[in-house]
Amino acid sequence: MLRIEHLSxxxxSGLAALADVSLRVQPTEIVALVGASGCGKSTLLRIVAGLEVPTGGRALINEEPIAGPNPAVGVVFQEPRLMPWLTVRQNVRFGLADLPRAEQEARTEAVLERVGLSKFADALPRQLSGGMAQRVAIARALVAQPALLLLDEPFSALDPFTKMDLQDHLLHVWAYDRPTLLLVTHDLEEALVLADRVVxxxxxxxRIHETVRVELPRPRRRTDADFQAYKQRLMEALDVRAEAVA
Incomplete structure (x- = not known):
């Protein structure tokens, strides 16, 4: 599905963000990228999204080199980035202009139902909570039925309770079409709740230091001993003290 080869x-400005990164992500797999600030996580995501051009190596989706934004790829950013003058329904439908009107409406209503926002379809963004606005952003990305969904710290601005709710909700929504997910996060528990593998x-x-396959059944309980053991393993792999010295 996604193949990254020796990417740099x-x-x-001369700043080197990535060096010799290679990664494969299989169809329907959920992969989380974690690391200290400045290690190139978001840069890698932007290259896969076609928003940045690598200086070395290559990235491919379904064996096609990434040369720019791709309709098979959806992106959810840290902020919802909704158009304030459009309703929830109109924001979600915005990227479907090339489809027949009936299909636009059918897809929009279906995805609003999945994210639990049907009752708020006619609301404006200023009338939504932060969590609801981010649900709209997720719905807008999913309505195009992307094969690959990229998420750049999508819940980082939310309070802890809303964040946990949306992490679980994302898995519920993902289960409908099971797109491939590539997630950037600073939150180790978020990575472990969502991902099949944590890079x-x-x-x-x-550079990729370690890849951890998460062999835990879903739904995952954050307080379980096995979950906490994985979290400890990731903390040791990150070794923030070593990062500070480097």
């Missing part, structure tokens, strides 16, 4: 990225990036420029 250096900006015009640990370290260094400046960022």
């Amino acid at each position: 990225k250096q900006f015009a 640990v990036l370290r260094g400046h420029p960022g």
Whole structure:
């Protein structure tokens, strides 16, 4: 599905963000990228989204090189980025202009039902809570039925209770069509709740330090001993003290 080979990225300023990153993500798999700030997680996601161009290596989706934004790829950012003058329904439907009107409406209503926002379809973004606004952003990404969904710390601005609710809700929504998910997060529990594999990036420029396969059944209980053992393993892999010295 997604193949990344020996990817590197250096900006015009001379800052090296990534070095020799290789990764494969299989169809329907959920993979989380974790690492300290500045290790290149979001840069990697932007390259996969077609928003940045690598300086070395390559990234492919279904064996096609990524050369720009791709309709098979949806993106959910840290902020909802909703258009304030459009209703919830109109925001979700916005990217479907090339489809027949009947299909636009059918897809929009179906995804609003999945994210639990049918009753708020005519509301404006200013009338929504932060969690509801992010649900709209997820719905807008899913309505195009992408094969790959990229999430760049989508719940980082939310309070802990809303964040946990939306993590569980994302899995519920994902189960309908099971798109491939690639998630960037600083939250180790979020990575463990959601992902089949957690990829640990370290260094400046960022490199893959370790990949941890999460062999826990879903739904995952954050307080279980096995869950906490995985969290401890990720903390040791990240080794924040080593990052600070590097």
